[in-house]
Amino acid sequence: MLISQTAEYALRAIVSLAERHGQSVVTQDLARRTRIPAGYLSKILQTLRRAGLVHSQRGLRGGFVLQRAPDKISVLEVIDAIEPIRRMTRCPLDLPEHASGLCPLHRRLDEAIGQVRNTFASFSIADLLDESRRGVSRGLCDTVAAPAR
Amino acid sequence: MLISQTAEYALRAIVSLAERHGQSVVTQDLARRTRIPAGYLSKILQTLRRAGLVHSQRGLRGGFVLQRAPDKISVLEVIDAIEPIRRMTRCPLDLPEHASGLCPLHRRLDEAIGQVRNTFASFSIADLLDESRRGVSRGLCDTVAAPAR
Numbered sequence: 001m002l003i004s005q006t007a008e009y010a011l012r013a014i015v016s017l018a019e020r021h022g023q024s025v026v027t028q029d030l031a032r033r034t035r036i037p038a039g040y041l042s043k044i045l046q047t048l049r050r051a052g053l054v055h056s057q058r059g060l061r062g063g064f065v066l067q068r069a070p071d072k073i074s075v076l077e078v079i080d081a082i083e084p085i086r087r088m089t090r091c092p093l094d095l096p097e098h099a100s101g102l103c104p105l106h107r108r109l110d111e112a113i114g115q116v117r118n119t120f121a122s123f124s125i126a127d128l129l130d131e132s133r134r135g136v137s138r139g140l141c142d143t144v145a146a147p148a149r
Numbered sequence: 150m151l152i153s154q155t156a157e158y159a160l161r162a163i164v165s166l167a168e169r170h171g172q173s174v175v176t177q178d179l180a181r182r183t184r185i186p187a188g189y190l191s192k193i194l195q196t197l198r199r200a201g202l203v204h205s206q207r208g209l210r211g212g213f214v215l216q217r218a219p220d221k222i223s224v225l226e227v228i229d230a231i232e233p234i235r236r237m238t239r240c241p242l243d244l245p246e247h248a249s250g251l252c253p254l255h256r257r258l259d260e261a262i263g264q265v266r267n268t269f270a271s272f273s274i275a276d277l278l279d280e281s282r283r284g285v286s287r288g289l290c291d292t293v294a295a296p297a298r
Contacts, residue, residue, distance in 0.1 A: 002151065002234060002262045008241065015254050035242050075257070085151060092157065093184050104280040105164050108224070112268050113151045119261050131253040 002116065007082040009036045010044050014078050017054065018070035018125045024063035044082070051081035071126035079120060087113055151265065156231040158185045159193050163227050166203065167219035167274045173212035193231070200230035220275035228269060236262055 012034040017025060027045060031038040045064055048054045053073060054064045066073065079085060088110040091098035102110060152160075161183040166174060176194060180187040194213055197203045202222060203213050215222065228234060237259040240247035251259060 002265060003258070008258070011254055011258075012242075093161075104277040105160055108272065108277065109151070109157070109160075112265055115268060116151060116261055116265060119264060123257065128253040128257065 003079055004083050006044060007079045009040065010048060010078050010082045011075065012036065013041060013044060014053065014073065014125055015128055017064060017066050018129055021066055021070055024057045024061050024065050026063040030064065048081055053078065053081055070129060071124045073125045074121050075123055076117060076120035085113060085117055152228055153232050155193060156228045158190065159197060159227050159231045160224065161185065162190060162193060163202065163222065163274055164277055166213060166215050167278055170215055170219055173206045173210050173214050175212040179213065197230055202227065202230055219278060220273050222274045223270050224272055224274065225266060225269035234262060234266055
């Protein structure tokens with residue numbers, strides 16, 4: 001897998017919140033919609049909250065809401081909040097002769113990492129919703145239909 | 150990290166064996182050159198052997214040798230031998246409505262996986278050696294200089 005299970009769960013949760021942007025969604029409801037174990041989801045939401053991607057509202061209508069509009073959140077930001085896809089900025093063997101330039105293997109690995117980061121930075125959560133609405137691909141990874149708009 | 154530590158170790162080991170293609174290298178020597186813990190490297194070499202990428206020679210001059218020429222081994226094959234970067238061929242939520250087509254999130258993730266697989270398939274272990282010899286990048290991730298050719 002290119003990204004971890006946890007990062008994939010975080011993306012599902014953000015997409016599901018984006019489908020209901022402006023509404024507050026409680027963890028149990030979000031867990032049911034995204035089929036993520038509630039305890040696990042709760043930890044992911046805390047991490048996303050610390051990263052400034054969601055915030056929680058207290059009270060009767062409390063729950064989680066996206067902190068920003070879906071077009072202002074890239075897929076990369078969600079992944080990086082959970083488990084950053086780090087560039088290989090230095091030789092993992094700490095070889096002094098590679099201090100100022102990586103060897104061909106690590107340079108190629110770093111280029112691939114850069115390519116993936118660019119891909120994930122190039123589309124927003126809103127792009128995923130738009131594709132779904134335009135019928136480019138089917139629905140969203142959400143097990144409960146979104147309310148009619 | 151895009152690939153696991155184990156896959157990165159396997160690539161280091163294969164690159165180091167490729168530098169000495171035709172020679173048999175014992176695990177202890179390979180561990181020293183690549184700075185991989187010997188016990189860990191030993192397990193990786195068994196996995197690479199089962200995948201048909203290296204073979205072991207017994208006896209006084211025993212050790213590990215690449216099974217094929219470095220230009221016949223792609224970076225992707227080494228990674229796939231350790232921990233395959235699998236395409237997302239089916240909905241991870243097993244939603245019946247996504248059985249015949251992924252949702253936008255999972256389709257985009259799958260495309261990124263495909264892009265990474267293509268990148269890693271497009272260059273061979275020999276390409277890494279060639280770049281090093283042409284001085285495109287510096288040396289190899291091997292802590293002991295290769296014998297003169």
